[in-house]
Amino acid sequence: MPALTLEDLRARYGERYKWLVLLTCMIGSVAAILSSTIVNVAIPDLSKYFTLGQERAQWVSAGFMLAMTLSMLTTPWLLMRFGLRRTYTGAIALLLFGGVVGGFSINYPMLLSMRVIEGLAAGVMQPIPAIVILRAFDQHEQGRAMGIFGFGVVLAPAIGPSVGGFLVELFGWRSIFFVVVPPCLIVFFLIRRFLPAYTPLLDKAKPLDWKGLLLVGVSIISLLNGLVELRGDVPQAIALLVLGVASFIAFIVYQLRTKAEPLMNVKLFSYRQFAMGALVAFIYGMGLFGSTYLLPIYMQVAMHYAPSRAGLVLLPAGIVLAVTIPLAGRLADRYPPNVLVCIGLAFLTASFGLMATGSPATSYFMLMTWAVIGRIGLGFVLPALNLGAMRGLDFSLIAQGASTINFVRQLGGAIGVSMVGIVLEWRIAVHESRQALGIDNHRSAFNETFFLVAVLCGIAVVAAWYMRANQPAQETGISTNAAK
Template sequence: MQPTLEQLRSRYGTRYKWLVLLTTMIGTMASILSSTIVNVAVPDLSRHFVLGQERAQWVSAGFMLAMTLSMLSTPWFLLRYGLRRTYTAAILLLLFGGVVGGFSLNYPMLLAMRVAEGLAAGIMQPIPSIVILRSFEAREQGKAMGIFGFGVVLAPAIGPSVGGFLVEQFGWRSIFFAVVPFCLIVLAMSRRLLAVNSPMMGDTRALDWKGLLLAGVGTVSLLNGLVTLHQGLGEAAALLLVAAASLVGFVLYQLRVQNGLMNMTLFRYRQFAMGALVAFIYGAGLFGSTYLVPVYMQMALHYAPSEAGLLLLPGGIVLAVTIVVAGKLADRFPPNVLVALGLCLLATSFGLMAAGSRATGYFTLMTWTIIGRLGLGFVLPSLSLGSMRGLEFGLIAQGASTINFMRQLGGAIGVSVVGILLEWRLAVHRSAPDGGQVTAFSETFLVVAALCASAIIAAWRMRAPAPEMAAR
């Protein structure tokens, strides 16, 4: 017989909530690891399955897309099935995707397993934050969020480094098996620490399947339309038209339905609307660069996979430390200023990468990535604070979910667009004496830098309305 919540709290006392947080955090870190670890294996996957960059990038973009859409359903799953069942099912799905993905016989099979992993990751991602808000007192929530945030941002840094080593020593299949030990540990912890009578269960309304379907069709059509642009305008135009119609339909449906996936009244607040735009570009920059840098290091500069993955590790550590510091600074300085500063550093990092060449030293490239991760660290805590300031209390939960959704959607589209743009520029410069690889990557980095710089304008407009600022 499984223990109840009351029995577990009696057994573990005040440390029980920390054990629950640790359980959910390890699973979430495993899902993030599965997201980033594959990027360093893209060149190997491209050779093994004979893929161009526009198809190879779907290994990352497919994961991001599935994660983005499934996270909208997390609150419904928690209310319907409780924490234990929801989290255990997500971990089992992640485990299944990792094991079967490692034995993939063809590219469609591999891509399907990446989508399965993404669905699991999307369900898991919001859960630790919900646990913190539900289980911790207000005076402990900051500390808990800091511990969780440190682990979450460290995972994308470790992913490429571990992935590079595994690919070099054991081949691309080994990267899928990396999540297996984490999943087994979490399954054991869930069985021991998560109660059968979850306090998150309750009366639940029907899931907004119409909204989820419209969002899914629109996003998938948009990404596929972008991928097929280089093959001809006919099919691409049809897909992009379907995407536009679906996304417009989603917005109109959410405006008139009650208890939908997204409360559209949030966008009437200027600071939130600008914050959502910044979150979208932030996600594109974060996940797009995590995809682009390892591929650049291997294809253009001919580094080994382990060296390409190791390049991002120091920057990831700097990112984790910066988030803690930036969180404290957000209490002293206007959040929009810190977000603008972070975006400026991020754009500078991409600009420097665009100016690189085969003569650029390894540690110089590492320094440039550290500058970008420093910028990302300033953006993350300040973005949430700046976007949410001024919202009505009843809109805060929906606002937090929407900002997270926009960031992940930006990541999915960013990875896709980066891969498409890179493939286009490689084709343009293919006749160059050196194959034009460095030039193609430089132009791609330059476009991403310009995109991040354009977000500074939106970040600056995240200022709370004057009356609210005066009241503060």
């Protein structure tokens, strides 16, 4: 089918066209998130196969998130330069390549390289649905659209570990990499049918800010490696952490002074609700992704469940989440988003706090119940966080805002995964030094790590309360310009 123009497609599909575009973006995001979360249930098997400790095994997840964090900053430029159709097609092709080749990995460096490639593709895709929603939907529809999008996106991490657990048991860890193939092929079909030949969402493209990308890349890589080295070479760790902080400061200064199109428009942080939303997104990312990495390992290593049962513990929580998130999306159209985010984070804090009390007497049903509490919280946070942070932005800053808020959340997630892996390894070592390692020592180390995640989410509740707009959203022109 030859690619049609935007006007032709709108004439053919009418009012439902924006929903079809959102569906296309949603399925691609589901594939990306699936590739991110499904591998966590296979970490114990990967650790045995490649002889990895927790400090190296966590890079299977952290490496993906690191690449995802960096590449999402390039999304506005890619949309300006290539348009939605070509940008999304390239990202899906890269994700498919990383998944298929990753499944045939013969060593750990090859596996890690493919995870990085998958992360690069996922990062480009992540900000696009929020951009589509805030540009194509009227304000009274944005919460519902975000809720429907969130329904699809959260279905992936809910079902992913369950499917992944069975695949690992039946076919081994390689099989989980091939899960992205069906959704990627579906998206290729939808792109050809619903995305126009060339639709740059922004103004004329400027050169990509390579200097800024290099500075932030050096910063993030140095910070994550510095965290890992804290368990080994402390002087080297301090040097890497100092380099990471210095590089990030240099990145911010450069973004303020550059005449090129900045990767991160610092003007965004002059909006109080965006600045507080970014802080919430960072802490929330640390807690959410850190716990997503931690829970399947906890179920297998500390609670001694098979991979299939370890993944299945999240399935009821996923069903509850699927019901919660559309409801929360509608509530986001009626109530202040910061209130909904606070409620959601409070539920997440409670869930992780309960996980920290796990003992030999804790039943499988109880673990499911605690996971359900956390997913209810997640359902309240997801639709409201982006809307609450970006509703007050100037119309011209929406694409940059969507990219930046996702960047900050993923940066928190990458640091959270690394921190959880490092803290867990440290606490296991502490308990080993006290007595011979056994099941109780493992469980104690996990409980202490879950408590850390609960504290992080509790801090985010305070930040979320101040995520209120300085001005009414209608003054920004989002509603009046949405159909343009």
